Amino acid sequence: MSSDPWGRVDETGTVYVRTADGEQVVGSWQAGSPEEALAYFERKYEGLVVEIGLLEKRVQTTDLSTKDAQVAIDHIREQVDAHHAVGDLQALRERLDKLVATVESRREERKQQRAKQSDEARKAKEDLVTEAEQLAQSDQWRAAGERLRALVDIWKGLPRLDRKSDDELWHRFSHARSAFSKRRKAHFAQLDAQREEARRVKERLVSEAEALSGSTDWGPTAARYRELMAEWKAAGRAQREHEDDLWNRFRGAQDVFFAARSSVFAERDAEQTENLKLKEELAEEAEKLLPVGDLKAARAAFRTINERWEAIGHVPRDARPKIEGRMHAVERAIQESEETEWRRTNPEARARAAGLTGQLQAAVDKLQGQIEQARAQGNSARADKLERELEGRQALLDQALKGLQEFGG
Structure with a gap:
């Protein structure tokens, strides 16, 4: 009989293994010596040790599923429980446990991890839904549309939740996208309608602009072109394929008119510049009439100069006030000379002036007498008051005398 610490072979060739519950039959060995029998079943034990070691390593270092790991453990445990090996079977059971x-x-870790991932996925999808619902109200059509498409790609990359939660969130997400698409479609439909209306308005404006391009009614036509431009801007943009062509036609018609007007105005400016030179010469000739000596001759000469002035025509607008002011100054000087002469030779005016002078002279003489009397009486206050009054009357008398001298009196 042969044995070792974990098993033995009896005289009949039966192999036993020692366990905590006593010896268990491992098998029968008839082909060789008892030592060979023990060595064979010890190798089977070593095989189980290796198999358990490999399984331990797989569990620790790979993503072996718990189900597959449990199947492998159960398979090894069946072999251990069948006592078909010689060795410390209890140690193997403990390792398996x-x-x-x-x-x-x-x-449990994977369960918690999946729960965490599910929570994170739920939060991520809820955030996507919230952002999509906000974007659904945006009028930034291009940016919002691109962002919504990006959100779909992000959604596809997230794990699925439970069917009910996932379906509810997807319904909200999809509804937000649909609402945005509906609003965008309505907006561009309205925009197309507005652009079509703008095209019709601008077609009319172009037709009128082209009809006016040959006008020579410069002022009213230029004003109407300004009105047409204001209407053009207010009409908004037409479709892209029409806008540039309409604008080129509209602008071209204006260019034709304003080019013709500029040409005419250039000729007019040249003519008016020449007129200004002629009027400056006449103004200089008129100014030589001053100061007025012979009123009759000055009046006749100015009349002749003025007739030539009126025959010349317009001068540039910015030069008009200055050149006309020079002629008006000469005219006023001649008129003032006429008024002075009339006053000097008017008998009625001379008589009124003489009468006023006499009245003032009498008043001055009377005041002087009253002052002398007040001084003689020692009434200085009254004398001072009368002297102030005398100053005023004397000033009036001086002025009246000066006027009377103008009449030669």
Whole structure:
């Protein structure tokens, strides 16, 4: 009979393994010596040790599913429980029990991880839905549309939730996208309608602009072109394929008119510049009449100069006030000379002036007498008051005398 610490072979060739529950039959060995029998079943034990070691490593270092790990553990445990090996079977059971605990721990970790991932996915999808619902109200059509498409790609990359939650969130997400698409479609439909209306308005404006391009009614036509431009700007933009062509026609018609007007105005400016030179010469000739000596001759000469002035025509607008002011100054000087002469030779005016002078002279003489009397009486206050009054009357008398001298009196 042969034995070792974990098993023995009896005289009949039966192989036993020692366990905590006593010896268990491993098998029968008839082909060789008892030592060979023990060595064979010890190798089977070593095979189980290797198999458990490999399984432990797979559980620790790979993503072996808990289900597959449990199947592998159960398979090894069946072999251990069948006592078909010689060795410390209890140690193998303990290792398997520990491995089961490890697998359970991994299962719980993965469960928690999946729960965490699910929560994160739910939060991410809720955030996507919130952003999509905000974007659904945006009028930034291009940017919002591109962002919504990007959100779809992000959604596709997220894990699925439970069917009910996932369907509810997707329904909100899809509804937001649909609402945005509906609003965008309505906006561009309205925009197309507005652009079509703008095209019709601008067609009318172009037709009128082209009809006016040959006008020589410069002022009213230029004013109407300004009105047409204001109407053009107010009409908004037509479709892109029409806008540039309409604008080129509209602008071209204006260019034709304003080019013709500029040409005419250039000729007019040249003529008016020449007129200004002629009027400056006449103004200089008129100014030589001053100061007025012979009123009759000055009046006749100015009349002749003025007739030539009126025959010349317009001068540039910015030069008009100055040149006309020079002629008006000469005319006023001649008129003032006429008024002075009339006053000097008017008998009625001379008589009125003489009468006023006499009245003032009498008043001055009377005041002087009253002042002398007040001084003689020692009434200085009254004398001072009368002297102030005398100053005023004397000033009036001086002025009246000066006027009377103008009449030669």
